[in-house]
Amino acid sequence: MQPRSTSSALDYRFWLAAGAVALLGGALASIAFAQLLALGAVCALVWVVATRPRASVIALALASPFYDLAVIQVSGIADIRVLEVLWLVAALSLGWRLHTGTETRFNPPPRWFRTALIVFASWFVIAAIASGGGARPFIEALQTIYLCLIAYLVAGVVAATDPPELGHWLRPWAIVLGLVMIVSLAGYLLGFQPVSQVVVRVPGFSIEYLTDSPLLQGAGSDHVQIARLGILNLGPVGSAAIIVSILTIALSVALTRTTRANVRSTWLLLGSGAVVLLLTYSRAGWLLAIAAAALVMLAARHRTAAISLSLFVLALALAAGLPSVASRLEEFADVGEGSYQAHARMWVTAVHMVGERPVFGWGPGTFAEKADSMAINTWMATDISADQPHNWLLEIAAETGIIGSVIAVLFVGTLLVVSWRRIRGAPLPVFGLWVATGTYVTMNLTINAFRTEMMWVWFGALMGISSWYIAKASSARPGEVPVCES
Numbered sequence: 001m002q003p004r005s006t007s008s009a010l011d012y013r014f015w016l017a018a019g020a021v022a023l024l025g026g027a028l029a030s031i032a033f034a035q036l037l038a039l040g041a042v043c044a045l046v047w048v049v050a051t052r053p054r055a056s057v058i059a060l061a062l063a064s065p066f067y068d069l070a071v072i073q074v075s076g077i078a079d080i081r082v083l084e085v086l087w088l089v090a091a092l093s094l095g096w097r098l099h100t101g102t103e104t105r106f107n108p109p110p111r112w113f114r115t116a117l118i119v120f121a122s123w124f125v126i127a128a129i130a131s132g133g134g135a136r137p138f139i140e141a142l143q144t145i146y147l148c149l150i151a152y153l154v155a156g157v158v159a160a161t162d163p164p165e166l167g168h169w170l171r172p173w174a175i176v177l178g179l180v181m182i183v184s185l186a187g188y189l190l191g192f193q194p195v196s197q198v199v200v201r202v203p204g205f206s207i208e209y210l211t212d213s214p215l216l217q218g219a220g221s222d223h224v225q226i227a228r229l230g231i232l233n234l235g236p237v238g239s240a241a242i243i244v245s246i247l248t249i250a251l252s253v254a255l256t257r258t259t260r261a262n263v264r265s266t267w268l269l270l271g272s273g274a275v276v277l278l279l280t281y282s283r284a285g286w287l288l289a290i291a292a293a294a295l296v297m298l299a300a301r302h303r304t305a306a307i308s309l310s311l312f313v314l315a316l317a318l319a320a321g322l323p324s325v326a327s328r329l330e331e332f333a334d335v336g337e338g339s340y341q342a343h344a345r346m347w348v349t350a351v352h353m354v355g356e357r358p359v360f361g362w363g364p365g366t367f368a369e370k371a372d373s374m375a376i377n378t379w380m381a382t383d384i385s386a387d388q389p390h391n392w393l394l395e396i397a398a399e400t401g402i403i404g405s406v407i408a409v410l411f412v413g414t415l416l417v418v419s420w421r422r423i424r425g426a427p428l429p430v431f432g433l434w435v436a437t438g439t440y441v442t443m444n445l446t447i448n449a450f451r452t453e454m455m456w457v458w459f460g461a462l463m464g465i466s467s468w469y470i471a472k473a474s475s476a477r478p479g480e481v482p483v484c485e486s
Contacts (some may be wrong), residue, residue: 031473042082047085051093057157058166058317060086061150061461062173064453065242066232079371083144083453092150101135107151107159107312107471112418116411117148125408127400131363140365140399143451151460158464159471174269179248181272182230184199188279226324234471241443242287242454243277248292252432255300278319281328285341285448288439290316300428343390343446350394351373361401370398371402392441392450412441415459422466430465437462 049056060083067083086208099101107112124144130139158166228236231243247270254266277285293312319325331339349371353362362370368391389395399406416438423430444450 034091042085045082045086046089049089050093053090054105054157056086056090057094057153058161058169061154062169064150064457065208065234067453079242087146087150087453091153093446094153098352103214105160106156106185107158107467109155109460110468112414112461113154113155116259117152118416120407120411121145121148123404124400127404128364130360131366133363133366135367137363138368140363140451147456148452151456151463154457154460155463155467158461159467161464161468171265174265178265178269178272181231181276183242184229185272185276185279188227194342206213226281226328228281229276231276233396236280236284237282237447238449240277240280240282241447241449243273243280244285244289244292244443245440245458247273247277247289248296248436248439249429249432252295252300252428252435255296256428267317274315275283278325281324283328283332284443292435292439294412296428298434299431304471309331346371346389347391347394349393350398354394354399358400359401359403361397361399361404364399367395367398388448390446390448392444395450412459415463416441419462419466422470426469430469433462434467 049060061188063083067081094103094106098106121141121144124141125138126142131137230236230239250266250269250273254270258438274289277289297312320329350367352374353367356362371389389398393405394410396408416434419434425436438457440458441450443453449455
């Protein structure tokens with residue numbers, strides 16, 4: 001008789017441990033020991049990551065949506081995000097274990113992928129040197145190297161991990177993410193504000209919690225007031241980008257015949273995520289969600305998918321009847337609407353910056369400073385800040401030149417094409433991962449999240465799962481399709 005698995009999030013010991021930690025944390029925080037608790041938690045996390053780097057890579061990849069949630073603030077030096085520290089510790093520890101042979105479950109990604117990462121990061125360093133813009137471009141170049149390292153680690157770990165093991169991680173993560181969305185939704189409906197960022201100040205051992213109020217704005221010709229929801233430290237549009245990608249994978253899992261044991265929890269995640277996505281009032285998020293859901297449902301090709309597609313269309317029709325949603329949809333045809341004006345100002349400024357320095361750009365991370373000083377106006381707006389490009393292609397072109405943008409396009413395009421060829425005929429969840437990566441790349445044409453951990457985790461995961469699938473397919477018997485459980 002096999003012993004009962006302790007990795008399941010539904011095990012009673014999981015909930016007892018989680019409850020004990022929550023009670024202890026609440027008690028300590030209530031008697032002004034929050035700063036010691038926070039610093040102790042960071043030290044404990046560093047120790048866990050250093051001793052279990054391979055598992056930590058998976059855990060950190062799952063935590064990447066909330067990359068800016070916890071910050072260590074060193075007065076007069078810099079602000080260091082906790083996630084950055086943990087990733088670097090994991091990289092050093094895993095590299096040492098691979099070198100000494102104590103860890104063997106790591107499959108390096110293909111040579112072209114490694115070469116592309118090196119070329120991409122190297123060009124940022126070259127652009128930083130050519131810009132002569134001080135320390136800021138070099139810090140951003142180091143950040144780019146860090147992101148490429150994340151993609152490499154995730155690709156290697158995922159390629160060496162069987163899907164059942166990934167499933168042990170994804171089940172508790174899905175529960176936690178569902179709870180996060182439910183708490184955010186409750187805060188939206190009840191009027192309280194969840195913690196958006198935790199800042200630990202090292203010199204004085206102080207700690208503070210920063211909260212952001214909901215984004216209020218008028219929408220439609222009748223100027224209906226809408227309150228846009230964001231989850232934790234993510235804004236409404238950033239939340240929409242994350243949710244669309246995650247829900248794409250969840251939908252592909254729900255429509256897979258081999259995952260009926262997880263259907264209820266998956267559909268619960270889909271339902272809560274869809275409500276949160278609706279309340280972000282992100283039009284780009286809505287459009288991409290519709291396109292991604294249609295692709296996944298059509299790829300499923302069975303009756304459950306047809307029924308789901310019908311229910312999906314019905315839900316869209318009902319949602320469009322809500323006054324706030326209808327007023328937001330009206331703005332699609334209003335080119336004078338504030339969002340269009342803001343993006344026009346940003347993009348025209350970016351194009352002007354590319355024209356001024358087309359080869360090496362103005363230097364990584366200098367867009368905000370240079371754009372505001374130029375004060376480029378458009379026929380649509382003269383008083384909207386252009387300090388963020390809200391387009392990953394224009395941002396890279398303005399900061400690292402046309403060559404940098406070409407390198408980025410070639411890297412992303414090659415990854416999507418090569419992975420598509422490798423996973424053709426793979427189970428639906430693998431296709432869902434490909435669609436999720438594509439939607440997140442597309443969403444970054446309107447937001448500034450391309451150079452964040454989440455984007456490069458998607459790149460690494462897609463490369464890793466496609467490498468795993470092609471390895472299993474090549475070792476399978478002729479005519480046999482490898483099983484990729486979710």
